[in-house]
Amino acid sequence: MSGFQEYLSFAKLHPDLFVNPPTGGFTIILDEDEIREIEAFMAQKLSMRGLPASLAQVGIVYEDQYGRILRDAVHFPDGSPGTYIRFVSRAVGVPGVVILPMYQGNILLLRRFHHATRRWHLEIPAGAGSAQLTGEEAARQLLLRDIEAITGSLVPLGRLDVGPGMAADGAELFYARLASYGQGNRREGITEVLCLDLPAFERMIRENEINDGFTIAAYLHAKLQGLFEQTEQ
Amino acid sequence: MSALENYFAFVREHPWMFANPPGSGFTILLTEEEIEEVQSQVREQLQKRGLPDAWAEVGVVYQDNYLLILRDAVRFPDSSTGTYLRVSSQIERGAGAATLPYYQGHFLLLRHFRHATRDWQLEIPRGFGSRGLSGMENARKELQEEIGATASRILPLGVVRPDTGMTSDVVELFFADIASYTGVEELEGVATIVSLTLADYERHIADGRITDVFTIAAYTRAKLRGLF
Numbered sequence: 001m002s003g004f005q006e007y008l009s010f011a012k013l014h015p016d017l018f019v020n021p022p023t024g025g026f027t028i029i030l031d032e033d034e035i036r037e038i039e040a041f042m043a044q045k046l047s048m049r050g051l052p053a054s055l056a057q058v059g060i061v062y063e064d065q066y067g068r069i070l071r072d073a074v075h076f077p078d079g080s081p082g083t084y085i086r087f088v089s090r091a092v093g094v095p096g097v098v099i100l101p102m103y104q105g106n107i108l109l110l111r112r113f114h115h116a117t118r119r120w121h122l123e124i125p126a127g128a129g130s131a132q133l134t135g136e137e138a139a140r141q142l143l144l145r146d147i148e149a150i151t152g153s154l155v156p157l158g159r160l161d162v163g164p165g166m167a168a169d170g171a172e173l174f175y176a177r178l179a180s181y182g183q184g185n186r187r188e189g190i191t192e193v194l195c196l197d198l199p200a201f202e203r204m205i206r207e208n209e210i211n212d213g214f215t216i217a218a219y220l221h222a223k224l225q226g227l228f229e230q231t232e233q
Numbered sequence: 234m235s236a237l238e239n240y241f242a243f244v245r246e247h248p249w250m251f252a253n254p255p256g257s258g259f260t261i262l263l264t265e266e267e268i269e270e271v272q273s274q275v276r277e278q279l280q281k282r283g284l285p286d287a288w289a290e291v292g293v294v295y296q297d298n299y300l301l302i303l304r305d306a307v308r309f310p311d312s313s314t315g316t317y318l319r320v321s322s323q324i325e326r327g328a329g330a331a332t333l334p335y336y337q338g339h340f341l342l343l344r345h346f347r348h349a350t351r352d353w354q355l356e357i358p359r360g361f362g363s364r365g366l367s368g369m370e371n372a373r374k375e376l377q378e379e380i381g382a383t384a385s386r387i388l389p390l391g392v393v394r395p396d397t398g399m400t401s402d403v404v405e406l407f408f409a410d411i412a413s414y415t416g417v418e419e420l421e422g423v424a425t426i427v428s429l430t431l432a433d434y435e436r437h438i439a440d441g442r443i444t445d446v447f448t449i450a451a452y453t454r455a456k457l458r459g460l461f
Binding site: 016017018019021025026046051055061062064065066069071072074077078084085086087112113114115116117118119120121123126127158159160161162170186187189191202205206207208211212213214216217219220221224225 | 249250251252254256257258259279284288294295297298299300302304305307309310311317318319320346348349350351353354391392393394395396397398399400401403419423435438439441444445446447449450452453454457458
């Protein structure tokens, strides 16, 4: 099957990813003739900027075991044609999980090295979801893997989009009351588990020492739900 | 130029992306011999799962005018080796900027359609970085271009990283006191300006009508700094 046919088959298999709103959005074009016209138009635009015409090619333009990059042909709201890229993870529609872990009234924060940034970050546990598990099950597994934690109760905090310009799946946020926890998982880049009271944690967000978007969003959701005011079980 | 030569050229041009700080645990392997060894080991693992050999290839594995994907060979903290993927959309442009606009007791948001989620999102104005412009200049430009606003005061709120596990991208956050805004005629029907009180803004976050990480992070920082 050619790359382009594979793209059309992918579109048929995942119609939700190719929804066209009645007005105002970016309309995805799936008619082959129209796509070819848009590719030719974009190739010309790119070559005027000294860029390779191959960047106009519509389809699945990158693929590996984690996901795919799609380059779609679209009509923008003003009617002009163009291409638009997006990342779709291999487990389509499975969001990641992010957990704000509480232990005896304090927040647990990880010092963790990430390959993507080549630096350490202060952040709460976060990881991929799984098509075989519910969000809550994935959250419990992640806490066990990352900090050897036994989780008591879990409270869903809502959903987060992590840069909706590009990625579609986002993350589910949780607040967890832990029965116990242990060492940080070195294999996951975790070098320290910090136990902080709420004022110290808030100061670190305020002063830019915590700049992980997941951590900040989970904190605000928990605060708005009044979870920090409740007595720990 | 071979794929590996291309990768080595990228490494020479962007050495900060290949830092191996002591104790980090995820050591990037940069000799040809080590890389080839990791590639052949990963290829074997992929073959067992019936997956393509190409996914073991170390290098700049995808690049267009917006996005770059690197697949590095690394040694993990338990001394095992493998490949590790990372994404950047800011190599050429630098950090983006997102600004929380505050006007007469209300916050100004944009409701617009996002291609990636195929849905509308409520977000504060945000844009790509722009070489030659500071974050604050970029914030002023975005306010003008997206909501037709001029600011009497702009305060930096630090940075936010949207997904440290996947991308090196970083966005500078700002708070802006808006003197006036007119909307932007060309964006009519594309992006609608929504004006929310503080209580409404928090309700929209709590009930999931606002899910954008930059919109939530800028609000949180501004609130913790007592700016409203």
